[in-house]
Amino acid sequence: MYNFIGYGIAMLGVAIGLGLIGYGAMQGMSRQPEAIGKLQTVMLIAMAFVELIFLLTLFLGKSLIGG
Amino acid sequence: MRLTRTMDILNLSSTLIASTEGGEAHHGADFVNVFGYLALVLIVLFTLLSIAKKGFTGRVFKGYLAGASEQLYLFLENMVVGTIGAKGRQFIPFIATFWLVIFVSNIFSLFFTHAPTADLSFNLGMALISIGYVQYQGIKSNGVLGHFKHFAGPKMTGVLVLISGMLFMIELVSEIMKNLSLSLRVFGNIDGGHQAAEAISTVVGGVFHMSWVPAGTLLVPIKLLTCLVQAMIFSLLTCVYISLVTHHEHDDHGHEAAGAH
Numbered sequence: 001m002y003n004f005i006g007y008g009i010a011m012l013g014v015a016i017g018l019g020l021i022g023y024g025a026m027q028g029m030s031r032q033p034e035a036i037g038k039l040q041t042v043m044l045i046a047m048a049f050v051e052l053i054f055l056l057t058l059f060l061g062k063s064l065i066g067g
Numbered sequence: 068m069r070l071t072r073t074m075d076i077l078n079l080s081s082t083l084i085a086s087t088e089g090g091e092a093h094h095g096a097d098f099v100n101v102f103g104y105l106a107l108v109l110i111v112l113f114t115l116l117s118i119a120k121k122g123f124t125g126r127v128f129k130g131y132l133a134g135a136s137e138q139l140y141l142f143l144e145n146m147v148v149g150t151i152g153a154k155g156r157q158f159i160p161f162i163a164t165f166w167l168v169i170f171v172s173n174i175f176s177l178f179f180t181h182a183p184t185a186d187l188s189f190n191l192g193m194a195l196i197s198i199g200y201v202q203y204q205g206i207k208s209n210g211v212l213g214h215f216k217h218f219a220g221p222k223m224t225g226v227l228v229l230i231s232g233m234l235f236m237i238e239l240v241s242e243i244m245k246n247l248s249l250s251l252r253v254f255g256n257i258d259g260g261h262q263a264a265e266a267i268s269t270v271v272g273g274v275f276h277m278s279w280v281p282a283g284t285l286l287v288p289i290k291l292l293t294c295l296v297q298a299m300i301f302s303l304l305t306c307v308y309i310s311l312v313t314h315h316e317h318d319d320h321g322h323e324a325a326g327a328h
Contacts, residue, residue: 041149041303048300052248055255 003061014054021046105183108172139163143302150306151313158309161200165193166302169253173294176257177287184297185257190250197305198246205312214312218242245308249301256297260290 025043029036115132122133143163147155169184176182183189205214218238219231264283272278 038149041146044296044300045303045307048252048304051256052252055251055259056248058255059251 006061007058010054010057014050017050017053018047021050100181101183101186101189104172104175104179104181105189108168108175108183111175112167112171139166146299146303147306150303151310154313155306155310158306162302162305165197165305166298169193169301170294170298173257173298174291176261177290177294180261182257184253185261187250187254187258190254191246193253193301194246194249197249197301198242198308201305201308201312202242204309208313217312249304253297253301256293260286260293264290 021043025039028039032039116136119130119132119136122128122130128134128137140159140163143166144156144159147159147162151158172182172184176185202214205217209217215235218235220234220238223231264286267286268278268281268283271280271282
C-alpha cells in the first residue's frame with residue numbers, strides 16, 4: 001500500500017513540473033507569437049524529460065520493491 | 068570494473084523487462100505477439116506507402132495519400148533541419164523510419180490489446196539502434212579519439228584531470244541510460260494507456276455493474292494525442308542526440324568566432 005502513496009507523491013511532483021513547463025511556454029508564446037514553433041519543440045522535449053522521471057519511479061519501484 | 072558496471076545496468080534493463088512482463092525472472096518476451104503485430108504494422112505501412120507512391124508519377128502529386136505523405140515529409144524535414152541544421156538532411160530517412168514505425172504501431176495500440184511499442188523489448192531494440200547510430204555518427208565526424216574525448220568535458224590541467232575522469236564515467240553512464248530513457252518513455256506511455264483503459268473498464272464494470280459500457284474507449288482521443296507526441300519525441304530526441312554529437316566541432320569554432328567579434 002505504501003508504494004501507492006509513493007507513486008502519488010511522484011505524480012504530484014511531475015504534475016507540478018509539467019504545469020510549470022506549460023506555464024512558461026505559454027507565457028513565452030503570448031509574448032512572442034512568432035517563436036511558437038521553436039517554443040513548442042523545446043516544450044515537448046522538456047515535458048518528455050519530466051515525464052520520464054515518473055516512469056522511472058514507477059518501473060524502478062516495481063522492480064526493486066516488487067509492488 | 069567499468070565493464071561490470073555496464074553489465075549491471077544492462078541487467079537492470081532486463082530486470083525491468085521481466086518485472087513488467089508478469090514478475091517472472093527471464094520468462095522472455097512473447098516473440099509471436101511482438102513479431103506478429105510488427106509484421107501487421109509493416110504490412111499496413113508498406114501498403115499505405117506504395118499507394119502514396121503511385122501518386123508521385125505525374126508532374127503533380129495526385130491522390131490524398133500522396134499529399135498527406137508530402138506534408139509528413141515537410142514536417143519531418145522542418146524538424147530535422149531545424150534541430151541539426153542544413154547538414155541534417157542526410158538523416159531524414161533514418162528519422163522518418165522511426166517516426167513512421169512508432170506512429171503506426173502506436174495507432175495499432177489504440178485498437179488492439181498488443182502492439183510492438185507496448186512491449187519494452189521492441190522499444191529497447193529501437194533505442195539501441197538509435198543510440199548506436201548516434202555513436203557511429205559521432206565517431207565518423209570526430210574520429211574515435213575525438214568522440215570519446217568529448218565525453219571528458221573541457222580540457223583540464225594538473226590535478227583537475229581527476230574531474231575529467233569523473234566526468235567521463237558520468238557521461239558514459241548517461242550515454243547508456245539514454246537507451247533506457249528512450250525505450251521506457253514510449254513503453255510507459257503506450258502500455259500505461261492500455262492499463263488506464265483496463266482500469267477504467269474494471270471500475271465501470273465492477274463498481275457500477277455496467278460492464279456493457281466500453282468505458283475504456285473514452286480514452287481514445289487523449290491516447291491519440293499521446294501516440295502523435297511519442298512518435299515525435301522519439302525522433303526529435305534522436306535528432307537532438309545526433310546534433311549534439313556531430314555539431315561539437317562546429318560549436319567550438321562558433322565560440323571562437325563569437326570571441327573574435
